[in-house]
Amino acid sequence: MEKTLVLSSLVLVAFVASTSHILPKADADDSGTFTEYNVMDYGAVGDGTRNDTQAFADAWKAACAVNYAYVHAPLGYKFLVYPITFKGPCLLNMTFKVDGTVLAPPETSVWNVTSGKDHWLEFSKVSMIVQGTGTINGQGQNWWAESCKTNSSNVSQHMS
Secondary structure: OHHHHHHHHHHHHHHHHOOOOOOOHHHOOOOOOOEEEEHHHHOOOOEEEEEOHHHHHHHHHHHHOOOOEEEEEOOOOEEEOOOEEEEOOOOOOEEEEEOOEEEOOOOHHHHOOOOOOOOOEEEEOOOEEEEOOOEEEOOOHHHHHHOOOOOHHHHHHHHO
């Protein structure tokens, strides 16, 4: 049951992220621009193996506090991000822009029953737009390998 909830969250995030929105110039500040909060400037490594979660949290916190801002995961990097909640409310016109790749942790144990985690990327109490040309990869192949439908020997561990 717990893993079903996580997969549903991943599917929803992937659907939202795959929808591209162009911000009208009228939504920008007086200069017509949005302020970028690049996760690289907040300590992200972007190598796909080191944990970049705190950099995303710090960039979000800074961007959320100003009008016309966007958190940017830039092209050419792979960001390993563990379960996180991006909390609002934020000021006007918040955007989450993914041009690189955001990766879920490969180990399914992150969402074990005792962790209390039932999401990967959660946006709470915020009105925002998700855009960009990048990828949000929930690494679902790891879930399928543990599925009792794929491997009947896993049935007992999912029933406990």
